[in-house]
Amino acid sequence: MTIAIIGTGIAGLSAAGALHAAGLDVQLFDKSRGSGGRMACTRKDFGAIDIGAQYFTSRDRRFADAVQHWRSLGWVDEWKPSLYDFADGQLRPSQDEQVRWIGTPRMSSITRGLLGDLPVRFSCRITEVFHGKENWHLQSAEGESFGPFSHVVVATPPHQAAPLLAAAPKLASTAAGVTMEPVWAVALAFDQPLDTPVEGCFAHDSAIDWLARNRDKPGRAGKPDIWTLNASSRWSRQHLDLDKEAVIEQLHGLFAEQIGCAVPPPTFAHAHRWLYARPAASHEWGALADPDLGLYVCGDWCLSGRVEGAWLSGQEAARKLLQHHTR
Numbered sequence: 001m002t003i004a005i006i007g008t009g010i011a012g013l014s015a016a017g018a019l020h021a022a023g024l025d026v027q028l029f030d031k032s033r034g035s036g037g038r039m040a041c042t043r044k045d046f047g048a049i050d051i052g053a054q055y056f057t058s059r060d061r062r063f064a065d066a067v068q069h070w071r072s073l074g075w076v077d078e079w080k081p082s083l084y085d086f087a088d089g090q091l092r093p094s095q096d097e098q099v100r101w102i103g104t105p106r107m108s109s110i111t112r113g114l115l116g117d118l119p120v121r122f123s124c125r126i127t128e129v130f131h132g133k134e135n136w137h138l139q140s141a142e143g144e145s146f147g148p149f150s151h152v153v154v155a156t157p158p159h160q161a162a163p164l165l166a167a168a169p170k171l172a173s174t175a176a177g178v179t180m181e182p183v184w185a186v187a188l189a190f191d192q193p194l195d196t197p198v199e200g201c202f203a204h205d206s207a208i209d210w211l212a213r214n215r216d217k218p219g220r221a222g223k224p225d226i227w228t229l230n231a232s233s234r235w236s237r238q239h240l241d242l243d244k245e246a247v248i249e250q251l252h253g254l255f256a257e258q259i260g261c262a263v264p265p266p267t268f269a270h271a272h273r274w275l276y277a278r279p280a281a282s283h284e285w286g287a288l289a290d291p292d293l294g295l296y297v298c299g300d301w302c303l304s305g306r307v308e309g310a311w312l313s314g315q316e317a318a319r320k321l322l323q324h325h326t327r
């Protein structure tokens with residue numbers, strides 16, 4: 001019997017890969033047109049821009065092993081930016097020894113690689129997950145029904161997970177109780193490269209808490225000179241309903257103050273509002289489960305709001321399912 005997995009972000013695909021490797025059939029669903037979730041890119045004529053996760057670190061041995069495997073497949077590469085820190089109105093070099101990874105040639109290369117040939121339905125928003133006499137069935141916003149499934153893995157952000165967990169009220173209320181912080185992400189493109197050595201910059205007590213130069217990341221050389229800016233969650237919350245043009249204008253102005261060189265008007269700009277960018281706090285759930293029902297939940301919010309946390313959570317959901325399945 002097939003296992004339904006809702007969400008093709010890194011958590012859902014981590015679970016899917018582990019279950020598939022154990023010989024089980026999976027069927028994935030995602031409301032978006034492609035995989036990646038918060039590791040997604042926006043595609044433009046001049047190339048793809050990482051509009052979600054900017055890079056990731058690996059601190060857990062299991063994840064580090066997976067990243068090395070992805071590297072051998074050409075899906076990721078190490079990124080060694082010239083790092084700066086912006087604090088008290090001052091821009092200062094801030095190099096460190098931390099190893100940072102990115103997908104090549106774009107962040108979504110990783111989820112695309114993990115998806116491989118696994119069966120998936122995109123542009124399919126699941127609105128209902130219900131248990132019939134013996135099996136699970138799904139209903140989509142587009143009016144389609146899917147099933148039967150032996151198990152369901154929900155791998156979405158918590159507020160999208162909660163309504164899908166009606167069959168397990170305890171899991172639903174745990175998910176509903178998680179606070180997620182928003183982030184406005186903006187990409188700015190300049191025909192002439194900006195005259196600065198900065199390739200990545202953390203900021204503290206500022207409206208922009210991270211900025212990075214796209215063309216210095218492996219696999220992304222070329223014109224124009226594209227920069228990605230992440231507004232702090234505080235600023236993003238305060239400006240949640242600002243229109244995109246106003247967000248671009250404000251963050252462009254702040255970027256010009258922060259980067260310490262002349263910044264002309266951008267030749268292209270893009271803004272994306274991530275309503276559920278990161279959990280306000282870390283948790284130690286690994287993955288949530290009602291094994292007797294056959295319902296499992298994973299995502300970064302079950303551990304830490306990072307790519308590594310999401311991948312580990314997917315592994316944990318698969319482990320719990322396999323443990324119960326083979327009992």
Ligand SMILES: Cc1cc2nc3c(=O)[nH]c(=O)nc-3n(C[C@H](O)[C@H](O)[C@H](O)COP(=O)(O)OP(=O)(O)OC[C@H]3O[C@@H](n4cnc5c(N)ncnc54)[C@H](O)[C@@H]3O)c2cc1C
Pocket residue numbers: 006007008009010011012029030031032035036037038039051052053054055056057124125126127155156157160183185230274276277278298299300301304305306307308310
């Ligand atoms: C702007 C930004 C910058 C970030 N920077 C970093 C960083 O530098 N380093 C780092 O480690 N992490 C970073 N993160 C966090 C990282 O991206 C996430 O922790 C991770 O990608 C979450 O993966 P996930 O699989 O848990 O969830 P998601 O990636 O959100 O995947 C969930 C999927 O479920 C789908 N979905 C939701 N509801 C439904 C439904 N009803 N039916 C069908 N499909 C549904 C969505 O379309 C999505 O594809 C950043 C995030 C953002 C937004």
Ligand SMILES: NC(=O)C1=CC=CN([C@@H]2O[C@H](COP(=O)(O)OP(=O)(O)OC[C@H]3O[C@@H](n4cnc5c(N)ncnc54)[C@H](O)[C@@H]3O)[C@@H](O)[C@H]2O)C1
Pocket residue numbers: 056057083084085094095096098183202210230277278305306
């Ligand atoms: N913007 C968003 O929505 C985000 C959601 C979730 C995570 N986000 C950012 O991701 C990175 C990942 O954290 P990490 O894997 O722990 O990476 P890190 O490089 O170790 O950074 C952690 C944190 O430490 C500070 N810092 C690290 N290195 C330096 C340095 N050389 N100089 C100054 N400060 C440094 C900095 O505050 C980093 O944020 C992380 O950035 C999350 O914020 C974004």
